[in-house]
Amino acid sequence: MANVGTIGTSQITRTFLQACIASRAFKITHVYSRTKTKAQQLIDDLFIPQATADDDLDNFLSAADLDIVYVASPNSLHFQDVKAALLHGKNVIVEKPAFVTTAEYQEIDRILKEHPELHVLEAARHLFDANYLAASEQIKAFPEVTGATLAYMKYSSRFDDFKAGKEPNIFSTKFAGGALYDLGVYLIYAAVDWFGLPKQSTYSATKAANGIDLHGLARLHYDDFDVALIFGKDQQSFLPSEVYAARQTLWLDNLGQPSIVRRYDGPAVFQDLSKPSTENPLVDEVNAFSLMFANRDEAQFAHYWQLTGQVNQVLNQLRASAQIKFESDQN
Amino acid sequence: MANVGTIGTSQITRTFLQACIASRAFKITHVYSRTKTKAQQLIDDLFIPQATADDDLDNFLSAADLDIVYVASPNSLHFQDVKAALLHGKNVIVEKPAFVTTAEYQEIDRILKEHPELHVLEAARHLFDANYLAASEQIKAFPEVTGATLAYMKYSSRFDDFKAGKEPNIFSTKFAGGALYDLGVYLIYAAVDWFGLPKQSTYSATKAANGIDLHGLARLHYDDFDVALIFGKDQQSFLPSEVYAARQTLWLDNLGQPSIVRRYDGPAVFQDLSKPSTENPLVDEVNAFSLMFANRDEAQFAHYWQLTGQVNQVLNQLRASAQIKFESDQN
Incomplete structure (x- = not known):
């Protein structure tokens, strides 16, 4: 089971974490927030004491027990968060819309081509x-x-x-x-x-x-x-x-x-x-993503990444x- | 009760006549069609033997026992039918859209100004x-x-x-x-x-x-x-x-x-x-129109005629x- 950590502490992050817990699709190892008490609050609320509350982004992204970063920061911050995660060698699930401008998509696309082992999935749950x-x-x-x-x-x-x-x-x-x-x-x-x-x-x-x-x-x-x-x-x-x-x-x-x-x-x-x-409502998505990562389903990753580009x-x-x-x- | 005669033999005319019968809002005295047997068929189908089947438009529009002409010919023929009825001194109820071009509306508006005793109502039943x-x-x-x-x-x-x-x-x-x-x-x-x-x-x-x-x-x-x-x-x-x-x-x-x-x-x-x-679905409309004619409700006539112009x-x-x-x- 892949290890997941989250960026963002709004309702959608909470629902995503609950979907991970309910589906057992991912193991939650880290919860990041600029305010550590907010991250800890989320961990406490959801009864996931095995997860670490982080408030230093670089430490969070460098964690050895972290495979996938779920990004649910405000839309305009997705790009920098996704980029930072990739440059730390982590896979990404990013809330929709993944990117604001086409330049942002193209820059991430360039990074992904340099790191074919990494993948970005946009959380178009429906x-x-x-x-x-x-x-x-x-x-x-x-x-x-x-x-x-x-x-x-x-x-x-x-x-x-x-x-x-x-x-x-x-x-x-x-x-x-x-x-x-x-x-x-x-x-x-x-x-x-x-x-x-x-x-x-x-x-x-x-x-x-x-x-x-x-x-x-x-x-x-x-x-x-x-x-x-x-x-x-x-x-x-x-x-x-x-x-x-x-x-x-x-x-x-x-x-x-x-x-x-x-x-x-x-x-x-x-x-x-x-x-x-x-x-x-996120359980079906979390299950689908978990399968893609477990099977390293390159065709699916490529399909959804192309869709992300077209939607952008x-x-x-x-x-x-x-x-x-x-x-x-x-x- | 005002006397009504119809132009057109399609389903909407049938429904209009049935609404007149059901509501007793108007007395049906004439049914016009270019094909007399079609007019007679409608009279027979609806059990209104007191109505006359006409196939000569001028005779139909000249009938003494006709106050209001209901026009449900194809859209492009509304204008000429409404104009002919007015020039024969008859009031008109015309199916929507009453007129095709703005020139048509303006021409009828001009005729109505010359004949303030006559009125045209567009059958916007809803x-x-x-x-x-x-x-x-x-x-x-x-x-x-x-x-x-x-x-x-x-x-x-x-x-x-x-x-x-x-x-x-x-x-x-x-x-x-x-x-x-x-x-x-x-x-x-x-x-x-x-x-x-x-x-x-x-x-x-x-x-x-x-x-x-x-x-x-x-x-x-x-x-x-x-x-x-x-x-x-x-x-x-x-x-x-x-x-x-x-x-x-x-x-x-x-x-x-x-x-x-x-x-x-x-x-x-x-x-x-x-x-x-x-x-x-035409009963409410037929009742409303019948009241306007019975009361010679000039404010209502003017209101709906203006609406006809705006919709046009x-x-x-x-x-x-x-x-x-x-x-x-x-x-």
């Missing part, structure tokens, strides 16, 4: 979800796809702070936040996974005064059809996601965390394709289209 | 639906609207004929068919009724070889928010429609014919605002944006 995979199977079985509407829009509790004059990371251009990078990325992942790299991508965003995108509508153009993406963090939506095949429709209740999948064969006839969901490319095309600037652009 | 009105009331009660997604996309059985090489009216530029004019008009009506005339409107359409739009994505830009419209006739969608007010969401199961209306106050808490629906304006802006040409443009 791609490993049993219900997502049921949807993927049906989409492949359709004789033709004629279009799709993918939606993910949730009112963020941190938007209340933002409206009150604070600037949480997720609503900050400094930390590469915003609707596109936080929630749109789920939809782009699904579109690129299902349909490949679009020919052209446009994004019409509603922005806040600080330049961050709050919600919007993106369109991915393919040779034979288009995909509409609806996402946002300042409004609450209950829209399902749909993939169209003329008379037939693949329907998911919630693409970010699907629990119901249906194939409609007409206005009133459907086939239920739903699978049981894991309680912790679409994110940046959409960002350019909506003229969203991040501090990372200046590096 | 605006009079009890569930639509429940939604409208909630939207007015929201402290602010932050956006909306309105959807109406149904696979048309006539699309099978179209794919087989035929050209049904509804998929023909000659008859001003297509997704925007057939189904998009419902969404535009709701948007203009709820939010007023948008500042700018854009439409990205997927078209067939004959130039007709099959489905697409439109965006209406208002001062403080945007509205996304999703509609089509070559794909089957189950998307609800939503109006956003930050944390709160107004949700309709189907804007074209709503039966469930909810106000969500967060991700998992909702208030059911649904009203019982009439079996015939948005339809034409969207059509220009997607470069959809109709034969009517050459008149």
Whole structure:
């Protein structure tokens, strides 16, 4: 079993650690935070006394009992954390979006080519979800796809702070936040996974005064059809996601965390394709990643790394289209 | 009770006549068709022997026992039928979209100004639906609207004929068919009724070889928010429609014919605002129109005629944006 250590102490890190514990996919050996007490708190909360709390990044990354670093720092810090981990000879699992700019992806790609024994996996958890995979199977079985509407829009509790004059990371251009990078990325992942790299991508965003995108509508153009993406963090939506095949429709209740999948064969006839969901939404992903590392599955690593690059490319095309600037652009 | 006569023998005319019978809102005195046997068939089918079957338009429009003409000919013929009825001194109820070009609306507007005793009502039936009105009331009660997604996309059985090489009216530029004019008009009506005339409107359409739009994505830009419209006739969608007010969401199961209306106050808490629906979806409209004529409600007539003009304006802006040409443009 590979040894994993984490960077970041927010909710997603906690959920990732819980998924590791529940699945026994990885052994947790280190928890890093700039504030040691925060790391120790996480270790205590999750009853993993075998793990070491670290507050020195270099010491953490140099640990002999560390194979894989899970990076869940703010988006704008992913690049430097991933790079540091690789240069210390560690593999990486990095939260989506893995990188902000295409230059960041290219630099990591260069390092990986120099270190073919190392791998970076982007934690696009929904791609490993049993219900997502049921949807993927049906989409492949359709004789033709004629279009799709993918939606993910949730009112963020941190938007209340933002409206009150604070600037949480997720609503900050400094930390590469915003609707596109936080929630749109789920939809782009699904579109690129299902349909490949679009020919052209446009994004019409509603922005806040600080330049961050709050919600919007993106369109991915393919040779034979288009995909509409609806996402946002300042409004609450209950829209399902749909993939169209003329008379037939693949329907998911919630693409970010699907629990119901249906194939409609007409206005009133459907086939239920739903699978049981894991309680912790990261368990399927953690199991899949664990298998890839255990089997040194180079084909899978290469496939997902390419997907990371394509998603990064679409994110940046959409960002350019909506003229969203991040501090990372200046590096 | 006002006397009504109909032009057109398709399903919508049948439903309109049934609504008149069920509601006793109007007395049906004439049924016109270019083919007299078709008109007589409709009279026989609906058990309305008091009605006269006409096949001469001038005779039909000159009948003394005719107050209101219901026009449900193909879209491109509405203008000439409405104009002829007005010039014969008859009031008009015309199916949506009432007119194809803005020139058509302006010409009828000119005639109405010369004949202030006559009125034209566009049959935007969903605006009079009890569930639509429940939604409208909630939207007015929201402290602010932050956006909306309105959807109406149904696979048309006539699309099978179209794919087989035929050209049904509804998929023909000659008859001003297509997704925007057939189904998009419902969404535009709701948007203009709820939010007023948008500042700018854009439409990205997927078209067939004959130039007709099959489905697409439109965006209406208002001062403080945007509205996304999703509609089509070559794909089957189950998307609800939503109006956003930050944390709160107004949700309709189907804007074209709503039966469930909810106000969500967060991700998992909702208030059911649904009203019982009439079996015939035109009954609420027919009752509302009947009252307007009975009361000679000039304020209401003026309100809906202005709405007709605004919807016509948005339809034409969207059509220009997607470069959809109709034969009517050459008149």
